[in-house]
Amino acid sequence: MNRLGVNLAGLNLSNPTMLASGILGYSVETLESIVEGGAGAVVTKSIGLEPRDGYANPTVVQVSCGLINAIGLPNPGIEEFTSEIRAAKTALNVPLIVSVYGFSEEEYATVSKKAADAGADAVELNVSCPHVKETGSEIGQSLEILSKVVRKVKEVMEKPVFVKLSHNVTNLTDIAEVAAKSGADALTVINTVKAMAIDAETAMPILSNKRGGLSGPAIKPIAIRSVYDIYERVKTPIIGCGGIANWRDAVEFLLAGASAIQIGTAIALRGPNVFSAITRGMETYLKRKGVKSVKEIVGLSHRR
Amino acid sequence: MNRLGVNLAGLNLSNPTMLASGILGYSVETLESIVEGGAGAVVTKSIGLEPRDGYANPTVVQVSCGLINAIGLPNPGIEEFTSEIRAAKTALNVPLIVSVYGFSEEEYATVSKKAADAGADAVELNVSCPHVKETGSEIGQSLEILSKVVRKVKEVMEKPVFVKLSHNVTNLTDIAEVAAKSGADALTVINTVKAMAIDAETAMPILSNKRGGLSGPAIKPIAIRSVYDIYERVKTPIIGCGGIANWRDAVEFLLAGASAIQIGTAIALRGPNVFSAITRGMETYLKRKGVKSVKEIVGLSHRR
Amino acid sequence: MSDYHIAANKLRTTPILTVETESPTVKTFTFKDKECSRAKPGQFLMLWIPGVDEIPLSILSTQEDGRVSVAVKEVGEATQALHSMKAAEIIGIRGPFGNSFTEKHGRILMVGGGTGIAPLLFLAKKVASKTRKLVFVIGAKTRKELLFIDKIEALCSKSSVIATTEDGSYGIRCLATMPLEKMLDEEKFDMVYTCGPEHMLQKVFDLAEKHRIPLEASLERLMRCAIGLCGSCIIGRYRVCRDGPVFTANQLREVKGEFGIAKRDFNGRKIPLE
Amino acid sequence: MSDYHIAANKLRTTPILTVETESPTVKTFTFKDKECSRAKPGQFLMLWIPGVDEIPLSILSTQEDGRVSVAVKEVGEATQALHSMKAAEIIGIRGPFGNSFTEKHGRILMVGGGTGIAPLLFLAKKVASKTRKLVFVIGAKTRKELLFIDKIEALCSKSSVIATTEDGSYGIRCLATMPLEKMLDEEKFDMVYTCGPEHMLQKVFDLAEKHRIPLEASLERLMRCAIGLCGSCIIGRYRVCRDGPVFTANQLREVKGEFGIAKRDFNGRKIPLE
């Protein structure tokens, strides 16, 4: 019996840990090393319609308890990436989720369909990119645009569609509800948090893009709250993400309402084996508590 | 010549460090100890129309690089507090700002007026409380309600009105602009960030209120980004707040666009003398850089 | 790494190891906690009763293996909930917090009332073998509530332990402060340590002042953050959680408008001590 | 305190102390940085040229007083901007990053090309006095670009330094790999260390394979995070910034489809090495 197995929107994961998007997710070989490290599923780097070079360096800067990145979604574009998806599908024995971004509903739909056709088991929509570049506001911030994007993608493909939400909104739970009603099969919560670093000596923003997104332990309490709030509002499975570094963090996200969790920044120090370390810790915890399946603890902190 | 003096919306501060609201801000004596510690101005605990007991313990929980609190705005109510304001006005030789919260425009106006009449040099509107308790959404999240509140307060008093903004919104810069247009004399940026902590062993939220606000170093990059963004949008002076623990942090906020800064959580470890330590560090920095007045570095990181 | 070490006071959860009944209203709870096992006499911890409350408790004793004990009197909802808990049930701990008693080795007088005896017993254990003299005055309402009398008698020579009860069911029938008046007229002391109800502390303080004996008293106030931020626990300019809970006679003189007279309510208002 | 020590690699800013011209295209920059002054040969740092770029550079030397030097060749925008900087101007540093060369003490052969000589010189300084034999082959396009030749000659006996230039303006007129073929037929070595253009590395690798000599080669790839997260620097399953930049012959065999053949472009696409 596998205490840790979960069924996530139809995908079977041998354990609830997943690689977060943007972390080593370019190539089959690195995805393989993550799977060997123990991940129950992997999400690729976000892929768009056209190739993108991303921003100039510095693209990553370390701060207390986390890091800020503004890599700028570098990716080879979906045409080039389909061969990587095909190869990954053959090489990996865990679900492969392709992260997709776009600047319009059509782009999301086109890229998602190509990813699915190439073998992706699901897509994760990264809706944190500006829909009108001039205003800089994001697709995931507008209930209407988000709804259109999700519906459009659902129209063109049968496989599960995950939607990755950003915390940088007034009404996170409304947004989660709209995503769910529009057909999202799971919600990934949360992406990085808007942040920035300035150097005192040079009086300059450090990142070439000036603004970036905060990840790592600093955002864990923010992510937990987001998962907790959304769990009270929607029935759609939640994938917790943000600052998870050890089994205890992972368990806290499950108790808050996540059915699975994603890990990004923690790989910087603990390497790909962070997945098996966390999985082992979770298993010991479940045994100690006499719990037969990890599913039983999902949302447990909401009981009264 | 005082390199560190600033004029903040008409108030003269001998240095740009201020006590953040909610930290030891109940009594004349503790405010005095903060002033002795070197603060250039002090903000009281948020005061409402009626006394409030706040939430049951646990009300504060430590996390990596910060803490989460849900104290629940305990305060003796403005009637009782006016005597404290009067006494503080006599005892303190720095500007005294009274933080005010309310559940309607009228409440904000009434409390603000009473505070000003009792001697407060300015009020700071804490607009992070629910305006309709059932929905739990906040005054500071709605452009219309925020505008009404600020206008109403400005109508009934002549002294400067600061508005303290929360980061938990989609359109922070829009909100800042509305506050400014409605007459805010300064913007305090930011309040705590929505967060939560769950204990894995008991599977329970730790805070009695379950949800709380994150403060401390974890939120510094978020606060810097907020100040930076708002500085590009409005001309109103900004008071930076969030995770400041040393002079370098303080300088970073000034470079981002803050005219003054507030300190809260850092007092937990460094005590009231954190103010003079930071002030000394800033002075050395300014000397080293050959800068005559701290005002010259406000917003300096925006130059191209 | 970080400018803050507050994370060192992160809440951790741990099972109760043993529960002992000390009196009809007091139980001693023992659990493992590395941080608190390094606490000094006078320091306190915050104990989380999951789903109920988090309350400040003085540390009663520590062991090298990491065990820590607190003595808890049942007075209201939280302490009642705690009293109903058994070994293996889980509690949360933050701390140790606050300052501690200075450890003097001359002629020492300790005056404890109620659960205020806990930190004094911890202190007595540390200093007993080194002091020139150690007199321990303890008081309670009634015999059954005289805490740790056997342990104290084992530490001090029996003649140096003076027990008082308000109903006369054990020792002298009087308040704990009564025997002090005569004692201080007759004997010389280098230091008075006291902990218990604030009215008692104030009485002891007055006597020590009169006889010009240095004093340290441990105070109680409403605690929320316990790390010196929220202002719930203030007395005068002091934060009881950080600058206290142990205060010297000098400090108490500074706050004489509040000491023994007033405390802060949940809403921060000054109210009379009950 | 925290699970992450990544903050140990926080960017810090520091003034340039000295700038020395090594060749028409290479300058050495020296600055103070405690962390990097503890680096091992083969490790690199990320150098921020404020407002311009952040680039990976091998550590050339370290001093006990915290001074660190890097040798930088002007090849594009960032290196040009850096070359125009003077002492007292401020740069940012993150690191040290990556693994390092193993320090063997037998019969050692080092083969360096261009600025790839920098980490080898650092290594040679560490091991020179302990090795049984140390032969250093260095190559450049022309005499003026032969870096650190005097320092290397001072470290090794002069006869053990073999310089090559493509135009024959100094030493032998050939590629650095040319003299190796004969040398490896005649002499025995326990280890080959190499750093430089990847085509050169591949040649050296092939020769070492043929003669069954263990090898370590330091690779270059596009770097962004430098902490093993972003995937910009991958070769096969390895992250050059974390698992490298130094790779053993065994590892290079695993990635022979890419080593000397392909790298990742800014957008993550595999493209031919120029």
Ligand SMILES: Cc1cc2nc3c(=O)[nH]c(=O)nc-3n(C[C@H](O)[C@H](O)[C@H](O)COP(=O)(O)OP(=O)(O)OC[C@H]3O[C@@H](n4cnc5c(N)ncnc54)[C@H](O)[C@@H]3O)c2cc1C
């Ligand atoms: C530094 C310090 C050390 C203490 N050490 C001990 C000890 O060793 N043993 C012991 O039995 N008691 C001790 N107390 C007192 C103990 O904290 C209270 O008895 C307990 O909080 C009462 O909680 P309750 O819910 O049972 O009572 P209620 O009267 O229902 O209290 C409700 C709430 O009021 C607050 N409260 C009530 N009384 C006090 C008090 N005296 N001090 C602080 N907060 C209070 C608490 O926040 C509590 O949650 C100490 C208090 C302080 C400040």
Ligand SMILES: Cc1cc2nc3c(=O)[nH]c(=O)nc-3n(C[C@H](O)[C@H](O)[C@H](O)COP(=O)(O)OP(=O)(O)OC[C@H]3O[C@@H](n4cnc5c(N)ncnc54)[C@H](O)[C@@H]3O)c2cc1C
């Ligand atoms: C581990 C490592 C160690 C290095 N050590 C040294 C050294 O000691 N001395 C030295 O002179 N050079 C070294 N390099 C190469 C150096 O980083 C590049 O020459 C430099 O980044 C070129 O920047 P540019 O803007 O001047 O050139 P451009 O060609 O304009 O480069 C534009 C961008 O491309 C990237 N880039 C270009 N070439 C390289 C490259 N070879 N490696 C990585 N990124 C590159 C950079 O991100 C740069 O910002 C090292 C590279 C790596 C990976």
Ligand SMILES: Cc1cc2nc3c(=O)[nH]c(=O)nc-3n(C[C@H](O)[C@H](O)[C@H](O)COP(=O)(O)O)c2cc1C
């Ligand atoms: C270097 C880096 C690159 C990232 N790239 C992406 C991306 O391409 N798409 C995306 O949806 N999220 C991206 N993220 C966000 C992560 O997937 C994750 O949501 C976030 O980092 C929080 O998790 P963590 O604290 O475990 O890292 C990136 C994060 C980092 C640190």
Ligand SMILES: Cc1cc2nc3c(=O)[nH]c(=O)nc-3n(C[C@H](O)[C@H](O)[C@H](O)COP(=O)(O)O)c2cc1C
């Ligand atoms: C214990 C505590 C109580 C607080 N109470 C208030 C309050 O009453 N009103 C308010 O506007 N902000 C309150 N805050 C928020 C602080 O004023 C400040 O905005 C926030 O903590 C970020 O700054 P810091 O990281 O320096 O603490 C409180 C913060 C803490 C930690």
Ligand code: FES
């Ligand atoms: S309990 Fe918060 S300051 Fe003492």
Ligand code: FES
């Ligand atoms: S540079 Fe990011 S993984 Fe190596």
